[in-house]
Amino acid sequence: MFSISNVLALQAIFWGCTALYFSSDHQRTFAQSMPKALANTLFVATIVLAAFLLGMQYNAWAMIFSTITMIIFNLALVTFTGAHENRPLRLLAYGTGVNVVLALIGGVYVA
Numbered sequence: 001m002f003s004i005s006n007v008l009a010l011q012a013i014f015w016g017c018t019a020l021y022f023s024s025d026h027q028r029t030f031a032q033s034m035p036k037a038l039a040n041t042l043f044v045a046t047i048v049l050a051a052f053l054l055g056m057q058y059n060a061w062a063m064i065f066s067t068i069t070m071i072i073f074n075l076a077l078v079t080f081t082g083a084h085e086n087r088p089l090r091l092l093a094y095g096t097g098v099n100v101v102l103a104l105i106g107g108v109y110v111a
Contacts (some may be wrong), residue, residue: 003103003104005054006053006054006057006103007100007103007104008049008050008053009049009054009103010050010070010099010100010102011096011100011103012049012050012053013046013050013067013070013071013074013099014074014077014078014095014096015042016042016043016044016045016046016047016071016074017043017071017077018074018078018092018095019038019039019042019043020039020040020075020078021078021079022039023035023036023038023039027082028082028083028086029082029086029088029091030088047067047071050070051063051064054066054067074095074099077095078095081094
């Protein structure tokens with residue numbers, strides 16, 4: 001149960017950061033950007049979900065610091081991967097794979 005909620009929390013953060021990336025005017029993955037209001041709503045919703053999932057396992061400070069660290073990591077991951085990969089499914093597959101491996105080898109302890 002512990003690793004499942006870690007995987008779900010990290011995936012939620014990744015999908016929220018991906019929504020922010022897809023709403024940027026500078027992204028090259030899609031011809032049109034995602035609406036910013038939708039992307040911001042998805043980002044906040046996924047961060048709240050991740051904080052809830054991590055809050056069940058860790059104390060408040062550990063949850064806050066790990067969530068902030070994973071947001072920064074995933075924003076950098078999506079930005080750097082998106083600069084080299086124009087196909088959205090590959091971009092999503094790379095990020096999903098990295099976050100699953102990260103969650104399985106230690107999750108927030110690694111971050």
